[in-house]
Amino acid sequence: MATKGVFRVECPHCGESFDADFWTVVRGDRDHDVKELILSGEFDLLVCPHCEEMVQHEEPFLYIDPTRDILAFVMPESYEAEKDKWIARMQADYEPVRAALTAGQGLTGEPLYFFGLGQLAAMLESDKDREEETEVMEFMAREDGLQLLPVKPAAARELDLPFTIPVKAGLAGRTAALSAAEALYAKNDALPRLKKLVDFLKSPGSETVPFLKKK
Numbered sequence: 001m002a003t004k005g006v007f008r009v010e011c012p013h014c015g016e017s018f019d020a021d022f023w024t025v026v027r028g029d030r031d032h033d034v035k036e037l038i039l040s041g042e043f044d045l046l047v048c049p050h051c052e053e054m055v056q057h058e059e060p061f062l063y064i065d066p067t068r069d070i071l072a073f074v075m076p077e078s079y080e081a082e083k084d085k086w087i088a089r090m091q092a093d094y095e096p097v098r099a100a101l102t103a104g105q106g107l108t109g110e111p112l113y114f115f116g117l118g119q120l121a122a123m124l125e126s127d128k129d130r131e132e133e134t135e136v137m138e139f140m141a142r143e144d145g146l147q148l149l150p151v152k153p154a155a156a157r158e159l160d161l162p163f164t165i166p167v168k169a170g171l172a173g174r175t176a177a178l179s180a181a182e183a184l185y186a187k188n189d190a191l192p193r194l195k196k197l198v199d200f201l202k203s204p205g206s207e208t209v210p211f212l213k214k215k
């Protein structure tokens, strides 16, 4: 459930003030309508009740999606000028509630800090592309009787990989993952993240795949 707070806003058009509801916590995995508003850029748009003009107003909020390991402090774009100060303040506020927020939720608890809705929306858009590519890859993998192992979402973003990797059932090592990924890529070379997975697994490293989610 999204949590709301009431804030006083001054209309830049007519100068009148009014009270407006803002989301203070958004659950990306549950509040699908709110997530759509973030993606469409309408999340922080209000209508002034006095002059009926559109008013854009940002307030800090927390965006949480345990399924994608996202715990993000989204601050107004204008805070970026004093970035360090605000991150320190958010960290101080977060520390005492960290355990409660992350307990049993699948969150690693490493928060992200965004300035402006645009930064959050860009990450969500790129996750969406990654999800679509992952779904295509998973469909092919299942047809071949392969198993899928989840990748840590933060690592998938950092290395630009799919959210899961294919392996032969019962295996989890680098060699097995590489041969499964190469076989799928040979059938469909329109999957850029699968290609990155192949390249990563080819690079020297231990037999244990480093970015898999622990069970």
Ligand SMILES: [Zn+2]
Pocket (backbone or CB within 6 Å): 011, 012, 013, 014, 015, 016, 048, 049, 050, 051, 052, 053
């Ligand atoms: Zn107004």
